[in-house]
Amino acid sequence: MAKFSVGESPLRSIIVVPFTGSGAIAADTARIQPGVKFRLLAVRLHMSAAPTTSQNFTVTLDAGDGSAYDTVIYTRDLSVGSVTDLVIPFGGDEYIYEKDDEIDCAYTNTDVGTYGLAIVYELV
Numbered sequence: 001m002a003k004f005s006v007g008e009s010p011l012r013s014i015i016v017v018p019f020t021g022s023g024a025i026a027a028d029t030a031r032i033q034p035g036v037k038f039r040l041l042a043v044r045l046h047m048s049a050a051p052t053t054s055q056n057f058t059v060t061l062d063a064g065d066g067s068a069y070d071t072v073i074y075t076r077d078l079s080v081g082s083v084t085d086l087v088i089p090f091g092g093d094e095y096i097y098e099k100d101d102e103i104d105c106a107y108t109n110t111d112v113g114t115y116g117l118a119i120v121y122e123l124v
Helices: none
Strands: 013-021 038-047 056-062 071-077 085-089 102-106 115-123
Touching: 038 102, 102 115
Parallel strands: none
Antiparallel strands: 013 115, 038 085, 038 115, 056 071, 056 102
């Protein structure tokens, strides 16, 4: 029988939120707002074709404490290296956020590639 330390749980609440489209990935729609304390585990992105226009894909903390605390936690120009698949692992304790925080993803997508985006998080 497995043994667990105090505070550990054999059950984890892992949630995957999918987004898809062929226009811009907008921070006001490609976001998670769990409403409880959470840990960001990963962001996964697939583009149907490699972008040629130089633009950054960003993952941003929209802090519940106000815009002074908003932080870009990942950014990458997808045209550099012709990126079609991107997996960004997070998961450490530095990626635990409060109940009024949200995570936003954004990408202008001028080349109009079809995308599949997934934000993976865990309730803590």
